[in-house]
Every structure is written in structure tokens, then in C-alpha cells.
Amino acid sequence: MGNENSSATPTSGETDFGRKAAMALLAQATVQEMKDFWAHWANKPQVETLRGPETGLVMMRGRIGGGGAPFNLGEATVTRATVRLGNGAVGHAYALGRSSEKVRLAAIFDALWQEPAYRQTVEDTILAPIAQRLNDNLEDRRAETAATKVDFFTMVRGDN
């Protein structure tokens, strides 16, 4: 799909996510998406919160000249949570921003994704729609930006 930032999106059209990609998608979900998916989740497991949700900071780094040695660019708010399901599966979530509810639910879905019995359902009903939305946004931005590309042409000069 010509996506340079492919770690957050599935490489095939079908749902087949590694855990890194799955967690990246959950981090980029909206709180409303998380709430809706959770509302529709049948047989909700018992959930014990092991950590958080808590909000803190990460110091984000850039590189000198774009590709050189790192330097500290500035901070961002990040919220994280860790949960344990009734059957013992532990899920983590970290996401930019301060939405505790989103991150708590994301941690639950991370735990569910690790369960072979639920993985396909998580991928099909939760991760795929998020990936679709992110990809649509990216394609929109790309097409809107491409329309502002300068097409140079050479003026014909008279010889006399």
C-alpha cells in the first residue's frame, strides 16, 4: 500500500497483526472507539488493574541534522495501564495523551489479543477498523497534499 510508516498498519489486506502492530493500533484508537468496542464485547472478562491508568511524560528525541546523534526535543503526555484478566493474561497499554479510559480498555484488548481464543475476534472487530480509519486518514492527507504539488513548466522564449 506504499505506506512508509507500515509498523502501525497491517501489510496484507487481511488481519494478521503482530503484537507490536496490535499495540500500535490500540495506542492510536480514539477513546470513543475503545468504548464502543468494549460495549459490544460479549462475555466481558474479569479485569484487575495492576497499574494505573497513570499519566506521565516521555522526553521525545530528534536527531541532529535529521539523522545524526540524538538530542532531546521536548516532552509529551503519555498514559499507561496494566491489567490482568480473570484467566491470568496480562495486558499493557501506552498511548500519547491523557485518556485513562482509552488506555485501560486498550490494555484489556492487548490481554485479550494474547489469548488464542480471542485473537481473531480482536483483530477482525477492533484492530482492522482502527487500521482502516488510520489508513483512510493517511490516504486523504496524501491525496490532499499531492494536489498542492508544483508542476513546473518552461516558458517558451522568443528568439528575437
Place this chain on the structure above:
Amino acid sequence: MYVAVKGGEAAIRNAHRLLGDRRRGDRSLPAIGLHQIVEQLALAVDRVMAEGSLYDTELAALAVKQARGDMIEAIFLVRAYRTTLPRFGYTKPLETSRMAIERRISATFKDLPGGQLLGPTFDYTHRLLDPELAEDGIVETPERRVEAHEHTPRVTDILGHDGMIEADGDMPEGVETGDLTREPLSFPLERDLRLQALARGDEGFLLGLAYSTQRGYGRSHPFAGEIRIGEVEIELEVAELDFPLTLGRIRVTECQMINQFKGSSKQPPQFTRGYGLVFGQSERKSMSMALCDRALRARELGEDITAAAQDEEFVISHSDNVQSTGFVEHLKLPHYVDFQAELDLVRRMRGEHERRESENREAAE
């Protein structure tokens, strides 16, 4: 004898209540929402995030609202907020070469791979006030052009292939990346710390210094090699997982300034570079940052330090607008005792001065 005085509690309370009223303004108008500020005053939000050095659009919008649009006050609020939160760690360096590009231009190469992408720019507008914006008129949706995605390499990499331009900046082996939020600055600084300070520095101050380099105060013959704006992914290594975790995406503006360099005792003639990287869509700031970064490399490149913009201690010590406003604005806080002491001193000097004058007059007569 030291006499403590107290007072003003009621006045302060009422002043803050009055501030709340004036901030709200005419109650018959709807209050402005944070989402409206994020969406419609996006570049104000970006500036508060950049100079507040905290990426969080909603917090920055709240700060803008609370500060009644006073940008430096808003930046101050954001800086104060960040001190209340724990630090989870340092992210992996963001990769601007993998940016989802929303604007990308080069003033040095017309036909660069990926093309000149103007994006949502003020450039080429006529700077005429638009009365239609005063009404809530219909805004056209953007034009779209669907085409095969083209790779957009960084201009400095294109020029780098034939050695005409210096490489991306490296730091000496084994040096830990400096963090001015953790240790106080001690001069001279390495380039990483200067860039951190410049990234959060005041846009106006850096703009003025950048302009001074163009006018001849530390001339550095700059070209805007490339400016790119877009979103990059943020990744964090955490103890509980064995892969770097994607936290989300942020928008940044990057400026690669390319500078003619005639060579020195240390370097052959080639193009040198200044680098700017700023939160949000902040083109003017990133260009100013890049010009200041280059000027501040004078010592490293063996150039004469003759101008303010090349003086690291001068630039970095005065670029932070929260520090600057703190020290300038503290002058309005009560200095009654200090001033009484100074008044006594000036009275005494004045008395001595008059006595001397009259003695001189008598001697002359």
C-alpha cells in the same frame, strides 16, 4: 529592624475573580471550546506546545484559553503543568525521513524526488484581510490528487552523496545526550543541548537573531535546503516488552538550512548545515532555529565570533521566554524595602553632591 507587612488578600482574591469575568467576556456570546481552539487556532496551539516543550494539543488549548490568548502566559502554564508529572522515559529518536508529509519544499532544488509540496501554506497569499472569514461562510473541501506514492528523500542526503555537504551532526563517542530539564546548563554547551534549548526557545527572540545573521552580524549565506511538515511516529522502549512500543504520532516541522562555507583551518570548503526541529506546524520558528544553530557552531567550525547570534551564552541564556518573563515581570512585585533603601542612598549621595558643588562654588569665588 525588619518589619514584616501583610495585606492584599482580599484585593488579590477580587482581582482574580475580575480576571475570570474579563476572560469570559460578554456572556451573551458562546464560550469558546477547547476543540474549537485546537481546530481553528491550531498554530497558536502549536506554538504553546513548542515553547511549553510539551506535546498535548488539548492542554495547550486550555492554556491559550486560560491565558486569554497571551502566548507567553500560556507557555508558562504548560511548563508549570509538566513539573507535576512523572517521567516515564526517553523515546527513540523520531525519524523525519519516514514522515507522513503534509508540506515539503526546497529552495535549492527545483526538481527533487517527491516534488515541491506546498501544503496548507500562507505563502503566495496576498495578505489581504478576508471579509468572508468574518462570516461563517462555506469552506471548500480540499482538492485531491491520487497518484502513486513517491519517495521523498531528504535534500541533505541527495547533496550528501558527492561530499559537497557535511554529514548529519554526530556527537563524540560515548557522550550521553544532555537534558536541560535535568541538569542546569553549564557553558560551553554541546550541540545537542543547544538544539534542545532552541527547540523550546522564544520564536520572536530566535527570529530576531536569525534576521541579524542575514543582515551581516555573523553572516552565514543560508539557503533553505528543505522544510518538511508532517506526522512522525513516537516509539518508546519499556521494560515489560521486548519491542519498542508505538505511542502514537506527533506533527513536527523540520528545517534543513544549507550554508556556504569557505573552509577554515579545520574544514575544507563545503556546505555546512543548520538544523531546526519544532513541534507542530512552525515554519518560521524552525527556520530561525536552523539559522541560530548554524551561527552557534562558530566555535566548532573555527569561525571568528563577532556577533550576538554566535555567542552561545548570550543566545541560550536569553532564549527561554518563561525565564525571561519571570525576571522581567518580577520587577512589578513589591520592592518597597529595596526601594526605600535605594531612596535613602540616593538622598545621601544627592546631599554630598550638593555640598561638594557649594564648596566648589565658594572656592571659585
